[in-house]
Amino acid sequence: QKEVEQDPGPLSVPEGAIVSLNCTYSNSAFQYFMWYRQYSRKGPELLMYTYSSGNKEDGRFTAQVDKSSKYISLFIRDSQPSDSATYLCAMKMDSSYKLIFGSGTRLLVRP
Amino acid sequence: DAGITQSPRHKVTETGTPVTLRCHQTENHRYMYWYRQDPGHGLRLIHYSYGVKDTDKGEVSDGYSVSRSKTEDFLLTLESATSSQTSVYFCANAALGGSGEQFFGPGTRLTVL
Numbered sequence: 001q002k003e004v005e006q007d008p009g010p011l012s013v014p015e016g017a018i019v020s021l022n023c024t025y026s027n028s029a030f031q032y033f034m035w036y037r038q039y040s041r042k043g044p045e046l047l048m049y050t051y052s053s054g055n056k057e058d059g060r061f062t063a064q065v066d067k068s069s070k071y072i073s074l075f076i077r078d079s080q081p082s083d084s085a086t087y088l089c090a091m092k093m094d095s096s097y098k099l100i101f102g103s104g105t106r107l108l109v110r111p
Numbered sequence: 112d113a114g115i116t117q118s119p120r121h122k123v124t125e126t127g128t129p130v131t132l133r134c135h136q137t138e139n140h141r142y143m144y145w146y147r148q149d150p151g152h153g154l155r156l157i158h159y160s161y162g163v164k165d166t167d168k169g170e171v172s173d174g175y176s177v178s179r180s181k182t183e184d185f186l187l188t189l190e191s192a193t194s195s196q197t198s199v200y201f202c203a204n205a206a207l208g209g210s211g212e213q214f215f216g217p218g219t220r221l222t223v224l
Contacts, residue, residue, distance in 0.1 A: 008151070032211040043115075043201055043215035044154070088153060092211040097142060097161060098169065099211055103153035 003027050006089055006102030014110050019076040023089035023102045026070065030091040030100075033065050035074045038086045038104065047087075048074060079109045114138050115216035117202050123222045130189040132219050134202030136182075142205040143185040144213060145169075145177060147198040154201065160185055192223040 006023045013019055021035075032051055036044035048063040050056045050072075056063045062075040072091075076083055089102040114137035124130050134143065145157040146169075156169030158177040166177050174196060176188045189196055199220050203213040 006153075034211060036215075041218075043217050046212060046214060049212055090154075090211075097159060097205075098156055099154075099213060101154040103151060 001026065002103075003100050004089060004091060004102040007105055008103060010106040010108050012108040012110060013079055015079060015081060017079050017109070019074075019079050019083070019107060019109075021074040021076075021087050021089075021105050021107070023072050023091075024070055025072075025091060025100075027091075027093070027100075028067070028070065029093045029095075031094045032092045033063070033072050034090040034099070035061075035063055036088040036090060036101075038088060040085075044088055076107075079107075081109045081111050083107060084109050115202055115204060115214065117200075117216040117219050119219060120217065121220045123224065124192055125224050126193055127191050130192050130221065130223075132187045132200055132202075132221070134185045134187070134216060136185075136204050138204065138206070139182055140204040140206045141182075142207075142213075143179065144203040144205070145175075145185065145187045146201045146203065147171065147196075148201060148218075149198050157187065157200075192221075194223050197221060197223045 004025045035048040037047045038044040053067045060077045064073045086104040086106045088104045090099040118133045144159040146154040155171045160166045160179045178186045202216040205213045
């Protein structure tokens with residue numbers, strides 16, 4: 001079983017929809033949680049960063065961490081075709097330099 | 112902008128040949144990482160560095176070596192390339208190892224025939 005699980009999709013939604021992307025994890029020691037966006041043939045780009053539990057909002061994006069359920073989410077409001085990309089979750093322990101990545105969810109926003 | 116460049120951006124080589132990929136950063140960040148990305152596997156850590164001449168293995172280090180003789184450069188070498196090393200390779204850096212915020216380069220697409 002992978003330490004971090006993520007549905008590969010693709011997830012196809014109409015423009016303007018609210019998108020929910022999720023990851024589950026097994027290691028309760030993870031404390032730092034990140035979401036990266038990766039466009040086709042590009043490097044991953046850091047989108048959201050959260051320490052421990054709770055919510056964080058940045059414009060149309062909201063990241064949620066539920067440590068009791070070992071579950072993290074990224075919500076995208078008013079989705080745009082330019083949001084079409086692969087979204088990777090990543091997490092790490094306090095004592096480590098290393099990130100553990102999910103395999104990514106491909107999102108398609110239809111005009 | 113992370114200020115990471117990778118070279119070459121594309122490479123085709125033959126099984127058994129040595130290959131070196133270069134990662135260059137314009138920042139003075141202490142931490143640098145090499146990942147490979149394959150369908151269904153996401154990003155997997157090959158090696159990382161926490162300072163000049165300080166490196167350690169990641170989860171998929173077999174067949175790879177790294178060197179960091181200067182803060183700005185981190186080299187990944189495939190001593191004898193195999194077809195299983197066909198992949199997209201990404202370099203990343205981080206100012207602080209503890210916070211986990213890593214910033215990625217544009218990637219190198221390597222094909223081993």
